[in-house]
Amino acid sequence: MAEDRRPFTVRAMFLLAALLTFQLEKISDGVYAAIRTNAPGLGADATSVFIINDDDVVVVDTTGSLAGAREELAALRKLTSKPVRTVINTHWHFDHVTGNQIYRDAFPNAEIISSSATRADMAAKGASSRADMAKSLPQFISDLKGFLDKKQNFTGEAINDEERASYESDVAQAEGVVAEAKDVRVTLPTTTFDESMTLHRGARTIELLRLGRGHTSGDIVVWLPDEKIAITGDLVVWPVPLMGSDQSYIGDWSASLEKLRALQPRTIIPGHGHVMHDDAYVATLIRLTRSLQEQAAAAVARGETLDVARKSVKLDEFRDAIAGDDRLLRFIFRVYVANAGFAAAYRGAQAF
Ligand SMILES: [Zn+2]
Ligand SMILES: [Zn+2]
Structure with a gap:
């Protein structure tokens, strides 16, 4: 053909x-x-x-x-x-x-x-991470639906169109994962x-x-x-x-x-x-990951705990470059980069 x-x-x-x-x-x-x-x-x-x-x-x-x-x-x-x-x-x-x-x-x-390494991770964690998702997603779905009903975003402000589309998309994806859970084989x-x-x-x-x-x-x-x-x-x-x-x-x-x-x-x-x-x-992304690493290493060298170190992390330049003034993207940046990414960098710097 x-x-x-x-x-x-x-x-x-x-x-x-x-x-x-x-x-x-x-x-x-x-x-x-x-x-x-x-x-x-x-x-x-x-x-x-x-x-x-x-x-x-x-x-x-x-x-x-x-x-x-x-x-x-x-x-x-x-x-x-x-x-x-x-x-x-x-x-x-x-x-x-x-x-x-x-x-x-x-x-x-x-x-x-x-x-x-990927096969080893999938063998060790594939099934348990799926089971964890199936357990935790119903709460996530009902939280999101609650925000949609109240017309609020995660931080309590009036929800905008982009946030509504995002939450609806997350609900759809999460409901799909829950509904298919029994049929999925790792x-x-x-x-x-x-x-x-x-x-x-x-x-x-x-x-x-x-x-x-x-x-x-x-x-x-x-x-x-x-x-x-x-x-x-x-x-x-x-x-x-x-x-x-x-x-x-x-x-x-x-x-x-x-x-x-x-x-x-x-x-x-x-x-x-x-x-x-x-x-x-x-x-x-190269500059962002390097900056996260350098800031985490400096905090570990100063003997700061993760919670203390978080207070002085400066990522504004990268947040602005990646998310601009888009409220939804700034929120996602906070969750995945400023919070999770910095925690990962701190963990790595401690192990170094
Ligand atoms: Zn991934
Ligand atoms: Zn992915």
Whole structure:
């Protein structure tokens, strides 16, 4: 079947909760990114990438819901009838791996590849983190619905349109996770590597590079050297970087991003958010992660506790560059960068 070159938007039904959409964007010959278009929020679904080769398809990341993966697979089927022989997981988080089982069921011989650290994390924490989510999300959903009913945001101000869309999107995603919980099987990678791996698929070369820790311990970047396309997982997330207090490695993150920049990508497909054609945002993330690390190291050297250290952290320059005066984005920045990111940097500086 010939490739369909028309760009098109697929409307994906996210269970019964709401209509979310993803945009299937053609990046290069045979390379398509399924970019989620739901509003940014505390939750957000991840981008998947289809790499259609001479005889087969490689899929990078499989979204955070079975329904989403089914919809994406249906969209892939409109592009090509070639089989999916390889699935790559950039890291272990549920929003990138939940659909693994959909591809496994449709293509029983498909190989699932990740770094060794990602497979170890998925094996150790995949099931328990899902169980924790299923337990805690009903409260999160009812809190969000409460704010929507009261027409208030999290900090008690009158809710604006962007915040309403964000909360509704978070509710839809969370309800989807709860509704699917009983059907999800943690589907582990079948092949792992430590530093790098190269796939030769017909005329296509696909490099899997572990540039270093950052968002998680096992992050990899998928690099197409001929097309100069970098698929970064959550080492790069737009509009606000996602940092986890107990699982991100802020001290290593900037070096990993420097290596990404040294590849001189022509196109960057981040784990969430729109495709980039220059490295300006990556440069901002490098300066941000370095600043977090330096401020945390200085606080630890002064003998400050995390709570004391927080009071003197200065991130205004980065908050303004990333969130501008957008109230929702400033809130997300506070949650994921100023709070979680600084805690991760402090933990790393203590261990140093
Ligand atoms: Zn993600
Ligand atoms: Zn992630």
